[in-house]
Amino acid sequence: MDFYQHVFAGNPLDRCEVERRDEDWIAEKAKDPDSRFLPMRGPNVLVNADAAGNGEPALGWLTWQDLEPHVNGAAPLLLGLQDGATYFAIDLSADENAAVAVEAMGGYRFEEARAAAENLLSAPEAGIMAQGRAQVNWHNRHRFCSVCGYPTVVKRGGQKRECPACKAEHFPRTDPVIIMLVFDGDRCLLGQSRGRLQAMNRYSALAGFMDQGEAIEEAVAREVMEEAGIRVKNVRYHSSQPWPFPSSLMIGCHAEADTTGINMDDEEMTDVQWFNRSEVLLALEDKSEKLRLPGPIAIAHHLIKSWAYGEVS
Amino acid sequence: MDFYQHVFAGNPLDRCEVERRDEDWIAEKAKDPDSRFLPMRGPNVLVNADAAGNGEPALGWLTWQDLEPHVNGAAPLLLGLQDGATYFAIDLSADENAAVAVEAMGGYRFEEARAAAENLLSAPEAGIMAQGRAQVNWHNRHRFCSVCGYPTVVKRGGQKRECPACKAEHFPRTDPVIIMLVFDGDRCLLGQSRGRLQAMNRYSALAGFMDQGEAIEEAVAREVMEEAGIRVKNVRYHSSQPWPFPSSLMIGCHAEADTTGINMDDEEMTDVQWFNRSEVLLALEDKSEKLRLPGPIAIAHHLIKSWAYGEVS
Numbered sequence: 001m002d003f004y005q006h007v008f009a010g011n012p013l014d015r016c017e018v019e020r021r022d023e024d025w026i027a028e029k030a031k032d033p034d035s036r037f038l039p040m041r042g043p044n045v046l047v048n049a050d051a052a053g054n055g056e057p058a059l060g061w062l063t064w065q066d067l068e069p070h071v072n073g074a075a076p077l078l079l080g081l082q083d084g085a086t087y088f089a090i091d092l093s094a095d096e097n098a099a100v101a102v103e104a105m106g107g108y109r110f111e112e113a114r115a116a117a118e119n120l121l122s123a124p125e126a127g128i129m130a131q132g133r134a135q136v137n138w139h140n141r142h143r144f145c146s147v148c149g150y151p152t153v154v155k156r157g158g159q160k161r162e163c164p165a166c167k168a169e170h171f172p173r174t175d176p177v178i179i180m181l182v183f184d185g186d187r188c189l190l191g192q193s194r195g196r197l198q199a200m201n202r203y204s205a206l207a208g209f210m211d212q213g214e215a216i217e218e219a220v221a222r223e224v225m226e227e228a229g230i231r232v233k234n235v236r237y238h239s240s241q242p243w244p245f246p247s248s249l250m251i252g253c254h255a256e257a258d259t260t261g262i263n264m265d266d267e268e269m270t271d272v273q274w275f276n277r278s279e280v281l282l283a284l285e286d287k288s289e290k291l292r293l294p295g296p297i298a299i300a301h302h303l304i305k306s307w308a309y310g311e312v313s
Numbered sequence: 314m315d316f317y318q319h320v321f322a323g324n325p326l327d328r329c330e331v332e333r334r335d336e337d338w339i340a341e342k343a344k345d346p347d348s349r350f351l352p353m354r355g356p357n358v359l360v361n362a363d364a365a366g367n368g369e370p371a372l373g374w375l376t377w378q379d380l381e382p383h384v385n386g387a388a389p390l391l392l393g394l395q396d397g398a399t400y401f402a403i404d405l406s407a408d409e410n411a412a413v414a415v416e417a418m419g420g421y422r423f424e425e426a427r428a429a430a431e432n433l434l435s436a437p438e439a440g441i442m443a444q445g446r447a448q449v450n451w452h453n454r455h456r457f458c459s460v461c462g463y464p465t466v467v468k469r470g471g472q473k474r475e476c477p478a479c480k481a482e483h484f485p486r487t488d489p490v491i492i493m494l495v496f497d498g499d500r501c502l503l504g505q506s507r508g509r510l511q512a513m514n515r516y517s518a519l520a521g522f523m524d525q526g527e528a529i530e531e532a533v534a535r536e537v538m539e540e541a542g543i544r545v546k547n548v549r550y551h552s553s554q555p556w557p558f559p560s561s562l563m564i565g566c567h568a569e570a571d572t573t574g575i576n577m578d579d580e581e582m583t584d585v586q587w588f589n590r591s592e593v594l595l596a597l598e599d600k601s602e603k604l605r606l607p608g609p610i611a612i613a614h615h616l617i618k619s620w621a622y623g624e625v626s
Contacts, residue, residue: 149463210487215318
């Protein structure tokens with residue numbers, strides 16, 4: 001890897017672009033005893049407490065034989081290929097009993113996806129789960145055609161949904177979000193958003209969804225102006241992270257402050273402040289009483305760290 | 314501007330994040346004689362042949378008074394503010410007579426949006442049109458709730474749609490697309506996609522929609538492998554461009570080839586080839602007989618140019 005690889009990136013599966021155009025191949029693989037299925041249940045993913053027999057938890061992959069009695073019509077969603085085996089995600093949330101039955105198989109339990117990635121899973125498994133989590137969520141919210149209102153059907157192992165009535169095709173969506181650390185020499189701009197956990201002293205980089213018809217650099221400038229009333233210059237891309245809650249692409253940037261007086265949007269934010277590098281360095285080591293920062297699971301952590309360590313100026 | 318500004322970026326309107334949360338403010342501005350409305354009709358936008366009286370074409374902005382007899386229930390979509398005036402887009406495609414009536418006002422005609430941006434409009438106006446074009450398209454394809462199938466209603470001047478039945482909120486979508494120029498020393502990789510104009514000798518950078526659960530750099534590597542069978546390294550972000558056909562965000566990158574033998578996906582591509590820098594330099598000046606490249610409207614042109622001119626290596 002020669003780029004900044006965040007949690008939820010690094011999915012090792014081959015997404016098999018060619019094979020996933022072939023409905024027959026997908027149907028055959030969905031019954032193949034060598035295929036593996038990852039059950040999801042709303043925001044939760046199946047974990048196997050002791051997958052390799054060494055006491056280490058991992059994703060709870062099941063065979064079709066194990067799963068079939070509990071599927072109740074749920075469509076397997078193709079994730080990809082690895083070492084000759086085909087991997088699918090499957091959403092069991094429509095049937096409460098299915099999830100109970102799967103957990104009763106012993107050694108398996110559903111865990112909240114973000115917590116699982118943070119505490120239990122290897123990087124490749126967190127990447128696979130990110131893909132499955134985003135797919136399951138999208139299918140759950142797109143059972144009907146947005147063009148005509150008719151129920152849609154899953155095609156290409158979940159790569160699209162089609163409307164039998166008006167023939168519209170619908171593809172999974174990924175929402176670009178810009179997240180940016182604004183700095184002014186030895187201080188950086190951090191905020192507390194409304195609607196997130198407003199724990200004492202917890203701050204992060206500013207962020208927001210991209211709007212239609214704007215470039216990344218324009219979205220950064222707009223969002224910083226909206227949330228903090230600050231003009232920026234020299235917007236620079238740093239790295240990106242898939243964030244499957246439910247389906248964002250976090251586009252991480254640094255930007256220099258061109259003005260420094262804060263004029264906060266108090267409908268979106270509860271606080272925006274400049275913090276000195278010394279305070280930020282303490283917070284990165286969890287030693288600050290004034291400031292708590294996001295952990296390494298979040299791209300914000302790495303944007304802040306690379307500035308605080310002097311990699312950006 | 315301290316970043317690479319492409320056509321369709323540079324929209325000068327203030328998207329008025331605070332005001333657009335206020336339905337009453339929007340309703341009032343929609344009737345304000347100082348407000349301006351940009352009629353769209355499917356893929357076309359209204360152009361005024363002589364907006365400033367100097368024979369130069371520009372976007373065809375109408376007042377509510379001019380427009381009201383032809384609106385037929387179409388919802389004004391808020392674009393933003395400039396110099397105290399409020400700007401909206403409005404889709405007249407549901408009523409053939411409306412478009413005819415507007416053109417009959419004299420001096421106005423509907424032009425295909427991409428051609429208008431390429432040939433008629435200033436950069437700020439192309440930016441405004443990009444926002445309007447993407448919004449109108451999204452609303453056209455989201456009249457029904459994808460969660461339950463019920464007809465949805467426009468809220469916040471078009472910034473969202475709501476379902477009166479299940480209360481789901483739906484926000485406009487922007488699809489991230491990666492587009493990358495792969496190079497190997499003094500040659501670069503260009504392709505011809507199936508489904509686009511397969512004019513003789515016309516090639517461009519490889520590109521594709523991002524998939525769910527992947528970082529930008531991963532998507533670049535996957536897409537180049539899928540389309541050309543080539544492994545890449547050192548993926549670097551270059552610039553981005555809003556591309557409102559219908560609602561893409563083009564994320565432009567350069568990448569170095571790590572392998573060089575081409576293994577083309579012949580369902581997606583009709584040809585992929587290495588081209589020498591000398592040939593590319595000729596093509597950029599429209600002097601090559603072997604190679605024709607996209608024009609400056611497309612980010613591909615600038616990715617190719619910056620490599621050919623030695624800005625990337």
